[in-house]
Amino acid sequence: MAISDDYLEYPRRRHGMDHERYDWSVLPRRAKVTWPGGARIALWVVTALEWFPLDMKGQPFKPPGALITAYPDLRHYTLRDYGNRVGIFRVMQALDRHGIRASTAINAAVAARYPALVGECTARGWEILGHGLDMDHLQYEGLPVAEEKALIAKSLATLQEVSGQRVRGWLSPARSESRATPDLIAEAGLDYLCDWANDDMPYPFRAGGRTIHAMPHSPDLDDFAILVNNHHGEDEFRDQLVDQFDALYAEAATQGGRIMAISLHPWIIGQPYRIGALESALAHFAKRPGVWPATGAEILDAWLAQRTDQGAATA
Amino acid sequence: MKRDPGLYDYLPYTRRPKIEWPGGARVAFWVAPNIEFYELEPPKNPSRTAWPRPVPDVLGYSYRDYGNRTGFWRMLEAMDRCGVRGSVSLNVAVCDHHPEVIEACAKRDWEFYSHGTYNTRYVFNMREDQERSLIQDSIDTIRKHTGQKLDGWLAPALTYTDRTLELVAEMGLSYICDLFHDDQPGPVKTSKGRLASIPYSLEMNDVIAYNVNLVSPRHYGEILRRQFDRLYVEGAESGTVMCIPLHPYLVGWPYRIKAFADALRYITGHDKVWLATGREIARHFIEHYYDAFATAAQPVGEAP
Numbered sequence: 191m192a193i194s195d196d197y198l199e200y201p202r203r204r205h206g207m208d209h210e211r212y213d214w215s216v217l218p219r220r221a222k223v224t225w226p227g228g229a230r231i232a233l234w235v236v237t238a239l240e241w242f243p244l245d246m247k248g249q250p251f252k253p254p255g256a257l258i259t260a261y262p263d264l265r266h267y268t269l270r271d272y273g274n275r276v277g278i279f280r281v282m283q284a285l286d287r288h289g290i291r292a293s294t295a296i297n298a299a300v301a302a303r304y305p306a307l308v309g310e311c312t313a314r315g316w317e318i319l320g321h322g323l324d325m326d327h328l329q330y331e332g333l334p335v336a337e338e339k340a341l342i343a344k345s346l347a348t349l350q351e352v353s354g355q356r357v358r359g360w361l362s363p364a365r366s367e368s369r370a371t372p373d374l375i376a377e378a379g380l381d382y383l384c385d386w387a388n389d390d391m392p393y394p395f396r397a398g399g400r401t402i403h404a405m406p407h408s409p410d411l412d413d414f415a416i417l418v419n420n421h422h423g424e425d426e427f428r429d430q431l432v433d434q435f436d437a438l439y440a441e442a443a444t445q446g447g448r449i450m451a452i453s454l455h456p457w458i459i460g461q462p463y464r465i466g467a468l469e470s471a472l473a474h475f476a477k478r479p480g481v482w483p484a485t486g487a488e489i490l491d492a493w494l495a496q497r498t499d500q501g502a503a504t505a
Numbered sequence: 506m507k508r509d510p511g512l513y514d515y516l517p518y519t520r521r522p523k524i525e526w527p528g529g530a531r532v533a534f535w536v537a538p539n540i541e542f543y544e545l546e547p548p549k550n551p552s553r554t555a556w557p558r559p560v561p562d563v564l565g566y567s568y569r570d571y572g573n574r575t576g577f578w579r580m581l582e583a584m585d586r587c588g589v590r591g592s593v594s595l596n597v598a599v600c601d602h603h604p605e606v607i608e609a610c611a612k613r614d615w616e617f618y619s620h621g622t623y624n625t626r627y628v629f630n631m632r633e634d635q636e637r638s639l640i641q642d643s644i645d646t647i648r649k650h651t652g653q654k655l656d657g658w659l660a661p662a663l664t665y666t667d668r669t670l671e672l673v674a675e676m677g678l679s680y681i682c683d684l685f686h687d688d689q690p691g692p693v694k695t696s697k698g699r700l701a702s703i704p705y706s707l708e709m710n711d712v713i714a715y716n717v718n719l720v721s722p723r724h725y726g727e728i729l730r731r732q733f734d735r736l737y738v739e740g741a742e743s744g745t746v747m748c749i750p751l752h753p754y755l756v757g758w759p760y761r762i763k764a765f766a767d768a769l770r771y772i773t774g775h776d777k778v779w780l781a782t783g784r785e786i787a788r789h790f791i792e793h794y795y796d797a798f799a800t801a802a803q804p805v806g807e808a809p
Contacts, residue, residue: 191551191552191630192551192630192632193550193551193630193631193632193635195635196548197548197550197626197635198622198626198635198638198639198642200598200622200623202544203598203601203602204601204602205601205602205604206602207570207602208542208544208545208546208602209545209546214573214574214602214603215574216574216578216605217574217575217578218578219605250558250559251557251558251559330558330559331559331560331561332559364564365563365564366558366563366564367561367563368561369561371563385563385564385567386563386567387564387567387568387571388567388568388569388570388571388574388575389571389574389575390575390759409564409568410758410760411760419719420719420721421719422719422721426721426723429721429723430721430722430760431760433722433723433759433760433761433763433764434758434759434760436763437579437759437760437762437763438759441579441759
């Protein structure tokens with residue numbers, strides 16, 4: 191149980207981060223961003239369309255929403271699948287009403303199994319995000335890089351074939367990455383990654399010998415986090431979305447455009463008793479001028495178009 | 506291993522020398538932001554794994570990094586608006602990684618005390634010379650970057666050895682935040698120095714509220730107000746201490762900041778509240794009450 195002396199040595203104790211992926215940067219000291227139409231808030235809704243296989247192994251850990259009981263866990267399997275059959279359509283109606291197009295992260299298995307669902311998304315002009323094969327194929331250190339590379343390639347090929355879209359963004363299942371993940375994502379030609387939770391705005395990210403970008407997909411304004419993990423009620427879910435929006439809206443008045451990101455799992459928020467909480471929050475946003483509903487790719491493009499210091503530390 | 510930490514004697518809440526805070530305040534109120542750095546790939550420790558997921562735990566790491574890039578600056582603004590100085594519980598490596606954060610605190614005359622070097626380096630099982638060198642690193646780094654003398658200690662990630670508080674006292678610190686046994690300061694029994702325990706509440710800590718008890722932001726605001734209200738009433742009898750320990754990666758989220766800012770405005774809107782730092786509370790207590798508390802306390806009996 192002894193502690194070796196090199197435990198008190200710190201080779202990466204230096205200015206900035208302890209790795210090379212991105213530069214240290216202070217949010218309120220960055221150049222202000224203006225969204226199209228002078229909007230204060232870019233509203234970015236990300237829905238996850240997931241498939242948890244009935245025989246899932248949960249390696250190297252169980253992702254959020256994983257099946258729970260001994261095989262066959264029909265109750266949780268089907269409750270998750272409820273999102274793809276029913277819940278998503280309530281979410282679509284709620285978003286359609288306000289002209290909101292989501293970015294939807296889709297397990298390739300969902301696209302292959304339910305191409306009609308992908309068609310509903312693309313018909314609405316939604317953006318398709320890569321989201322792995324299914325919720326039982328996590329990317330993690332220990333998975334051979336060649337396997338991870340093949341997993342990413344297969345996921346993207348399936349999504350592109352079914353949706354007809356060139357996929358530009360990636361959300362790893364459970365936001366789990368290996369050391370190689372960002373490089374593989376960059377090498378696959380993608381533009382942005384949604385796994386890192388350290389910012390409220392896009393920022394440059396070094397991967398695969400070039401610069402891609404991290405997008406601020408929310409870990410907290412998330413129906414799983416609030417309703418399932420924290421056991422908060424629907425009204426509290428609404429309050430937290432409203433409070434997030436109001437704070438960002440006020441901040442944008444002095445600090446430039448902000449992004450309101452919401453992460454939704456239709457098997458959770460799409461329940462009849464819950465959908466009203468989302469609708470009520472969206473109605474609150476709609477009362478304010480200067481809200482630009484957009485996909486992740488549109489937000490990133492608008493952000494990139496104004497940047498002159500890409501890749502530079504702005505602290 | 507001991508059965509009793511042996512760090513304090515028994516002194517019932519209602520039978521103590523009366524504490525009078527400066528200006529006749531009822532509550533000594535302090536805010537203790539934990540400014541931390543968690544390493545992406547820390548060395549392995551035999552007693553504790555740094556990250557719940559396999560390394561690299563991208564979600565865990567980036568979630569905490571949010572505090573320095575983003576959350577800290579919102580927290581700072583909320584505290585500025587109420588004229589509250591922070592007492593920073595500092596992973597001292599932040600002086601090297603993010604001097605911009607340190608500068609913002611120093612400019613406001615905040616106190617810096619130590620929370621170890623990194624929040625991913627644990628003290629369990631260290632040899633005495635290793636632990637001394639860890640404490641010395643904090644003393645030296647805080648002096649070098651801020652000019653301040655290090656007075657307080659909150660163990661990194663709340664990890665200790667049996668000798669931690671003894672060493673902290675011997676090396677010239679005057680207070681610790683690691684004991685949760687009281688709402689008033691108290692003497693810590695060490696062979697050298699005069700070390701005070703200053704209340705630093707786990708209950709008011711945003712990590713416990715948000716990550717352990719899973720409360721909603723608005724309820725957290727309510728918890729802070731209720732805690733204050735009761736300590737304010739009791740402080741009319743004898744001065745109490747209220748601490749709000751914070752983590753910018755939690756409290757600094759847009760959806761949480763208002764609840765904290767409103768509670769802070771509520772608390773600082775009262776008279777007879779001493780807006781203090783940890784060091785100031787410790788100094789006042791040690792100067793006026795340390796001996797009286799030590800004398801009034803009863804030795805702890807042997808457990809059967």
